[in-house]
Amino acid sequence: MKKLFMALALGCAALVTLAGCGGGDNRTGNSVSELQEKYGYQWTDTSKPILNDEGAQAITFNIYSSKNASALDYNDMDVMKTIKKQTNVNVTWENVSETVYGQQKSIKLGNHKGIDAIYHAGMAPSEIIKYAKRKALLPISDYLEYMPNFKRILEERPDIKSQVTNASDGKIYSLPRVEEMGLKQNPNLLFLNAKWTKEAIENDPTIGITEAQVVDGLELTAAQMEKLLTYFKDHDMNGDGNTKDEFPLNFVYQNWQGNQCDLYGMFGINDNPDHRVIKDGKVTYTVLDERYREATAFIHDWIDRGLIDRVCLEVAQDTYLATGMGSEKYGAFYWWESATVVKNPEDYICCKPLKGADGSQTVCVSNAPEVDAGELIFFTGTPNVEVLLTYFDRYYNPELSAQINYGPIGTAFKEEKENGKLVAKEPPEGLTVDNVRLTNAPLGVCYLTKNEWDTVVEMEPRAQLRLDRLQKYAIPFVPENVKPIPNLQFTSEELNKLSTYEANINSYISRNLMSFLMNGVSEAQWNSFTTELQSTRVGLAQVVEVYQAAYDRYLGK
Amino acid sequence: MEANLFEEEQAAPAAPSAVAEAGVPAAEAGKPPLRTRIHNSAFARNFRKNWTYLLFLIPAVAVTFIFAYVPMYGLLIAFQDYMPGDPILTGSWIGFENFKLFLGDYAFWDLMLNTFLLCILGFIIGFPLPIIVAVMLHTTKNKKLSKFLQTVFNGPHFISLVVLVGMLTLFFGRYGLVNNIIESMGGERYSFFLEAKAFRPMYILSSNWQDFGWSSIIYLAALSGVEQAQHEAAKIDGASRVQRILHVDIPAIMPIISVMLIMSIGGLMGVGYEKVLLMQTDGNIGVSEIIATYVYKQGLTPGGRGAGYATAVGFFNSIINLILLIIANTVSKRFSENSLF
Secondary structure: OHHHHHHHHHHHHHHHHHOOOOOOOOOOOOOHHHHHHHHOOOOOOOOOOOOOHHHHHHOEEEEEEEEOOOOOOHHHOHHHHHHHHHHOOEEEEEEEEHHHHHHHHHHHHHOOOOOOEEEOOOOOHHHHHHHHHOOOEOOHHHHHHHOHHHHHHHHHOHHHHHHHEOOOOOOEOEEEEEEOOOOOOOOOEEEEEHHHHHHHHHHOHHHOOOHHHOOOOOOOEHHHHHHHHHHHHHOOOOOOOOOOOOEEEEOOOOOOOOOOHHHHHHHOOOOOOOOEEEEOOEEEEHHHOOOHHHHHHHHHHHHHOOOEOOHHHHOOHHHHHHHHHOOOOEEEEEEOOOOOOOOOHHHEEEEOOOEOOOOOOOOOOOOOOOEEEEEEEEEOOOOOHHHHHHHHHHHHOHHHHHHHHHOOEOOOEOOOOEOOEEOEOOOOOOOOHHHHHHHHOOOOOOEEOHHHHHHOEOOOHHHHHHHHHHHHHOHHHOOOOEEOOOOOOOOHHHHHHHHHHHHHHHHHHHHHHHHHHHHOOOHHHHHHHHHHHHOOOOOHHHHHHHHHHHHHHHHOO | OHHHHHHHHHHHHHHHHHHHHHHHHHHOOOOOHHHHHHHHHHHHHHHHHHHHHHHHHHHHHHHHHHHHHHHHHHHHHHHEOOOOOOOOOOOOEOOOHHHHHHHOOOOHHHHHHHHHHHHHHHHHHHOHHHHHHHHHHHHOOOHHHHHHHHHHHHHHHHOOHHHHHHHHHHHHOOOOHHHHHHHHOOOOOOOOOOOHHHHHHHHHHHHHHHHHHHHHHHHHHHHHOOOHHHHHHHHHOOOOHHHHHHHHHHHHHHHHHHHHHHHHHHOOOOOOOHHHHHHOOOOOHHHHOOHHHHHHHHHHOOOOOOHHHHHHHHHHHHHHHHHHHHHHHHHHHHHHOOOOO
């Protein structure tokens, strides 16, 4: 029996070890001069093919990539075919769904046989550092001469350079996606139901605004808003015979947009869901602001009186939107835009930020960077990798960037340019702009900044509308000395510190804030909360120190 | 199945030695090798006699070995700074660093307490309930009704966890059925999902509702094995129904009860993360963060400390479970002679 067991055990062990072997790459690598000689490799002129026809035959690459559910296979996408024609580089895409990628990511990173690069990689700085240390990732910065576009970007934009540069060894391991529309920094706008407001001011003149004022750009004080919301709450505003189904003020708690943070603006605090901003060049936790307790107590009061229904703290985005799209229930709400939340956006006006009792009036400053640093990574050991790098460098050509981000000319854009710019084409009958985009655009690596919006591609109308609103109702209210935290790069020691403390801090803060918003907060409770937060056990100081060091490095200090 | 295996193996060496002892005087003095020969042949005889039964065991042994023992080598990563893709046998060893990190963690005692309370409360309600239900179903005179109820009670077991939590949010959400009833009766709406107090009752009661019928099956099976003759004798002696349950049924299924008790104590800290995670909100995270959800967050979500650390925490949890199991088994052995091993 014992021998049988031993035999079984050995057999199983052998099976396990054997599973790791097998396979191999039979492509031949060439030096750059060989590539130039044999296959006409050139990288300097970004409008000419990278390889000649022989090169197109001989050299191939495999890219692993997730794609959204409605996108075509990348091998069949017109944009990809165009790029292939323009460059003569033969790239085969291996597409998986986003869910599968989520599950497979670490396996593929660990065993990247048959894959040369991962597109839509979504690499966190910590992952890049760890895999770079294990020599799995190709240091792109060693090959910059073959990437004229990327090299130019890094020279023009030192901030992007510091967002992608590994803090431990100063090398670059990933290509970023840059889409700077200026929409993400202030994620909330306050929309107010104009119909309801007019009815309220007619019946309650103490609110103190006139009907003529109820247009876009209305400025309300906290006291006025409070009266207005109270009126919404107590009356049957939507006329369905039930005075209890109106939700006066709405948001999705701790969402990346449409969240509660703008309410803290009434107390001069630029909060965001991380509770972390740059103030006067210093990394600052907003919850330590001396007025944060006051603000929390104030919001709790609104919650307690039903001006903000507790359901806002409870539900996620889908339920929020579904409720809004049902019968008319929202008196006022925070969101990115009004058309996705309510059926009748024409009845809602966009307000300026609420003005606090002492005149404070500011908005959320969100840490949502417009640069995705880890969008594309390359594996070491890829033969002829210079060609592949030049190929992906072409993605930063402005016109290609636009097509990658929105879809090909002829489908997403009109064939003829207007004023030298690509202009969006009307979607075919029965489809929306989003449908066309999600089906035909791979998204991912691109470079679209203010310069490109001005000269190469027209911004889509919805984005334009939002940008206009932000220019009027949000950006002017952000103080000069407050900045969002960009993508930061950390060293391994810093990452260790963060992983020791950060999750605990986040959960400690969110747990306590929720309880304060639900049940109110006394001075003593607040003091014990902040004292504990700054104690060495929780370790806020350590985390601030790490962020500060990384931020200083980002600034090039 | 596994229990059988144990008995089989323990019985095998015991029986031949008895034979051997009986055999020695018969063979008289001066032949020590005989003892082993008899031993061997007795074992062989035993094996020959029972080989068909042992054959049936092979799949169970193989499955347990392949799926429970072989993957155990993965525990090695608890002692490493592990990234997926690293070789497991030659990884970067860091000794007990991960364990030290966990024991010194800010959340450690909260996690232990939350896990323990959630499990022990669930156990206190959830353990006796199926026994009571089984006894009730067994003593019901109307057998059709009994069968019908048994089917009804088993139903909820087949609802998936995600659907169950979906039902909970529908019923107990701020604008759900329960709150509508509360409001129509003049009460205030209550946020069941945001109030920390509401988490444990909601979790435990819904779990028990889901599983009491299913868990009662084993007791029903045991009860159907109680000899009718005992019941009849008790009846003649004038025992009431309650007395018959207390003095005939319960003692008869006591061995099963103690085995189940030991096994559930052994799995006490091993509550799954799925349902807790689905029910978790910022409001109740103070009581709903348990070791299992912590392992999930640390091991599989960005910002966690990685697979090595999560494995170490999970391993630590398993050790606690093992200790509990051994304690329960020893206590049970001492007081009732019923035990797993």
